[in-house]
Every structure is written in structure tokens, then in C-alpha cells.
Amino acid sequence: MKNPFDLTGKVAIVTGANTGLGQGIAVALAEAGADVGLVTRSPCDETVGYIEKAGRRSHVIKADLSTIEPVERIIKEARESLGGIDILVNNAGIIKRNDSIDFTVEDWDSVMNVNIRTLFFLSQGVARSMIDAGGGGKIINIASMLSYQGGIRVPSYTASKSAVMGLTRILANEWAKHGINVNAIAPGYFATNNTTALQADEKRNAEILGRIPVGRWGQPAELGGAAVFLASSAANYVHGTTLPVDGGWLSR
Ligand code: NAD
Numbered sequence: 655m656k657n658p659f660d661l662t663g664k665v666a667i668v669t670g671a672n673t674g675l676g677q678g679i680a681v682a683l684a685e686a687g688a689d690v691g692l693v694t695r696s697p698c699d700e701t702v703g704y705i706e707k708a709g710r711r712s713h714v715i716k717a718d719l720s721t722i723e724p725v726e727r728i729i730k731e732a733r734e735s736l737g738g739i740d741i742l743v744n745n746a747g748i749i750k751r752n753d754s755i756d757f758t759v760e761d762w763d764s765v766m767n768v769n770i771r772t773l774f775f776l777s778q779g780v781a782r783s784m785i786d787a788g789g790g791g792k793i794i795n796i797a798s799m800l801s802y803q804g805g806i807r808v809p810s811y812t813a814s815k816s817a818v819m820g821l822t823r824i825l826a827n828e829w830a831k832h833g834i835n836v837n838a839i840a841p842g843y844f845a846t847n848n849t850t851a852l853q854a855d856e857k858r859n860a861e862i863l864g865r866i867p868v869g870r871w872g873q874p875a876e877l878g879g880a881a882v883f884l885a886s887s888a889a890n891y892v893h894g895t896t897l898p899v900d901g902g903w904l905s906r
Contacts, residue, residue: 659882659888661687661741661882662688665688665689665691665732665736665738665739665741666683666689666690666691666739667693667728667732667739667742667743667780668692668743669719669745669746670693670746671692671693671698672692672701673701673846675844675874676746677701679877680692680712681705681708681878682878682881684708684712688710688741689711689737690705690712691712691735692715694714694715694717702714711736713735715727715731715732719772720764720767721767728776733783738787738789739783739784739787739791740885741792742792744773744776744777746768746772747814747848748768748848749765749808753807761810762809763810764810770818777836791833791834792834792837792884792885793835794838794884794885795822795836796818796839797822798811799840799841800816801838801840802898819838819896822836822837822838822894823894835889835892836893838896839877839880839881839884840896840898841872841877842900843866843872844873844874844877845871845872865903867902868902872899872901876899877899884897
């Protein structure tokens with residue numbers, strides 16, 4: 655029987671693939687058989703090494719996603735170096751913490767630019783490329799628990815991640831007819847650079863762990879399976895959903 659999770663012959667692009675969840679996802683996609691375009695603004699040697707070890711090809715695409723300037727180049731480079739684009743994972747994201755009463759325009763704009771503006775226009779560009787190629791594809795956005803909840807002291811992050819869940823639905827509605835599945839993954843609390851401050855804050859760390867039924871932070875590799883599923887033919891009838899991978903957080 656054919657393995658429905660097999661990604662052999664597929665090409666994926668993962669943004670923010672040098673570290674954290676993006677690295678975990680890129681490596682999982684490669685282990686499932688995909689070649690991977692690694693979109694990164696930082697050195698990415700570690701991820702390249704893991705993908706080589708999995709026996710797959712990678713291509714590093716240097717890009718700063720704080721503006722949409724690199725969007726066309728990312729798509730062109732991925733197509734030329736890896737032969738097409740079947741899967742896009744919009745993972746790159748940032749967070750700024752401050753009381754909403756003091757929150758600055760700069761902290762609002764910088765988060766919205768990476769987390770939702772570039773995510774939308776990169777998705778649009780990749781979807782156009784998928785439609786031109788005639789083969790459909792999979793787009794996976796990285797949402798958050800703050801796509802469902804308000805959080806505290808992270809207004810632009812909550813706004814952006816709530817928007818990611820809504821955008822995932824509208825893009826799924828519009829692009830399903832082109833054979834493109836648009837879905838999202840909502841990670842719970844994972845141990846990465848993004849959460850270093852929370853992990854280091856003894857009180858917040860204890861509060862967070864106290865609510866997670868599994869009682870520990872997630873590890874980046876534990877997000878890979880959900881990405882492989884949504885990138886694979888096993889998910890061909892899954893459109894517009896946001897899949898929580900959260901150790902049970904939302905069930906509490
Ligand atoms: P991280 O800080 O380790 O990684 C973020 C990645 O985004 C890095 O690769 C970084 O270089 C990239 N990035 C940020 N700004 C960029 C820019 N302007 N141009 C190019 N790349 C840029 O954090 P992470 O936890 O791995 O976060 C990955 C995604 O998962 C983010 O969207 C984050 O919001 C989301 N997320 C994380 C958690 C968690 O618990 N760690 C929970 C929910 C959602």
C-alpha cells in the first residue's frame with residue numbers, strides 16, 4: 655500500500671528554517687521525502703546538515719521577511735534551484751512584549767509585517783506559481799494559542815496570529831478549486847528562542863506548565879508530524895483548518 659504521508663518528489667519552502675519550529679518542520683518534511691527551500695535571514699548550516707543527513711536536497715534562500723520585497727525572488731529561486739513549489743510553510747514570526755497601554759507603533763508594525771503581511775503576499779505569490787504549474791499544492795501557516803485566546807502584553811502578536819487563522823480560512827475557500835489546501839498549525843508552548851523569556855520567568859513558567867496536561871514544553875521535532883500530515887496526500891480533503899499541537903493546552 656502506498657504511504658499517504660510520503661513526500662518523495664515534492665518541493666517545500668519553509669520560512670524561518672534556521673532554528674526552532676521552522677527547523678523542526680523543515681527536517682520532518684525532508685525525512686518524509688521532500689527537498690526543501692530554506693528561507694532565512696540568518697546562517698542556516700545546522701538545518702542544511704540535518705536535511706543532508708535525511709538524504710534530501712536543500713537550497714538556502716536569504717531573505718528578510720520584514721517587507722514583501724523578497725517575495726518574487728524567493729519563488730523564482732525555489733523554482734530554479736529545486737524545480738517547483740509543492741508546499742509552502744509560513745513559519746517565520748516575531749513577538750514583542752509590552753503593556754497595550756504603552757505599546758509602540760514600531761512594535762505593532764514590525765510584528766504585523768512579518769507575521770501577517772508578508773505571510774499573505776508570499777502565499778499569494780506561491781499560489782499563483784502553483785496555479786500556473788497546474789499541480790495544486792499545500793500551504794501551511796503557523797498560528798498560535800493566541801489565534802484562540804487573548805494573551806497578555808502581546809497585542810500585535812495576538813492580532814497577527816488571530817489574523818493567521820482567519821486568513822487560512824479565506825485562502826482555503828478561494829484556492830480549494832485550484833487543488834491548493836490551505837491549513838494552519840497552532841503550536842502550544844514550545845521551547846525555542848521565541849519563548850526564552852517565558853521559560854526564564856519562574857512564575858510564568860510554572861503557570862504555563864501547570865496548565866499543560868502533558869506537563870512539559872513541546873520540542874520543535876514534535877511539530878513535524880502535523881506539518882508532514884498537512885503537506886501530504888493524506889490531507890487532500892482537509893481545507894481551512896487550524897490544527898492545535900499543544901500538549902492538551904486548549905482542552906483545559
Ligand atoms: P524562533 O524565534 O526560534 O524562530 C523564528 C524564526 O522566524 C527564525 O528563523 C527567524 O529568523 C525567523 N524570522 C523572524 N523575523 C524574520 C524576518 N524579518 N525575516 C526572515 N526570517 C525571520 O521562534 P519559533 O518558536 O521557532 O517560532 C516559529 C513560529 O512559530 C513563529 O511564527 C511563532 O510565532 C510561532 N509559534 C511559536 C510558539 C512557541 O511556543 N515557540 C508557539 C506558537 C507559535
